[in-house]
Amino acid sequence: MTTRKINFKNSNNGNITMAGIIFLPKEFNETNKYPAIVVTHPGGGVKEQTASTYATKFAEAGFVAIAYDASYQGESTGEPRLLENPYIRVEDISAIIDYISALPYIDENRIGAAGICAGGGYSLNAAINDHRIKAVGGISTVNIGAMYRNGWGNEAKDADAMPLLMMAADARAKEAQGTDGGKLPFAPEKKEDAPSKEMEDAWEYYRTPRAMCSTSPGYLLSRSLTQLVTYDAYNYADAFLTQPIQIIVGSESGCRWMSEDIYTRAASAVKNLHIVNGANHMELYDIPQYVEETASIIVPFFQNNL
Secondary structure (H helix, E strand, O other): OEEEEEEEEEOOEEEEEEEEEEEEOOOOOOOOOEEEEEEEOOOOOOHHHHHHHHHHHHHHOOOEEEEEOOOOOOOOOOOOOOOOOHHHHHHHHHHHHHHHHOOOOEEEEEEEEEEEOHHHHHHHHHHHHOOOEEEEEEEOOOOHHHHHHHOOOOOOOHHHHHHHHHHHHHHHHHHHOOOOOOEEEOOOOOHHHOOOHHHHHHHHHHHOOOOOOOOOOOEEEHHHHHHHOOOOOOOOHHHHOOOOEEEEEEOOOOOHHHHHHHHHHOOOOOEEEEEEOOOOOOHHHHOHHHHHHHHHHHHHHHHHHO
16 A cells, blocks of 8 residues: 645635545556545544554545545635635545546546545534535544534533634634634643543543644634534435445444434435444544454445445
């Protein structure tokens, strides 16, 4: 397996240059046509972390895989930095497909999408909107809008998120007046701030050498809540998510309900939910035994459906 770093203009916004890594299968031949999988990173993450872990697994199985940094994040350009606009995140996936579809060695009729955490939700949303995606997989899937409305464990009502919308409005007002609107952490800033083992793992993954990356500060602009709070990654899944889907989640994940939700809501005739016994949300990112189990399910899924 070999990799190539790439940069290209975002077809949805020509002012943004996307940064990605293409993972090529063993004995790659540019004269052949390969199925491709677009791999989308979690909120606050970058392409070099768990997205590359799974892109590697796909390439080892014969796919061309591409992990990339979202617009406004990582090595992709765009201002303001650290913007997490879910609609742009979903459009990024279609922009990646625009790019790879023009590559001579990609079979444009065999393109899949996979994502981890919020990247899973974004990938599913992209499949609802863009039917060039022929199959989609979600690993530790998060519907990021539902997370901000209802909490990690689905303990809050939608209306409880009103203060977040007010915070976002205040942040935008400050920015419009030339001052700092502030930012929010995706993961706890300190180990002692973590309310659970799962969130302690999030701190460790993003804030320690376990997976920390200089291009992944792990924050989002507070103004992002303007879009995030009212966003539903599964909007119209009951009507338009007709492609085969594979959902994989840990049995101990506090947000397991989000994976079960999309499994129930999807219109797909072929849909699968796999529970990784003993794993929490973060452990599917990089813990070898859980990555291997996840790969043993999601790789054959794409082989059978692309």
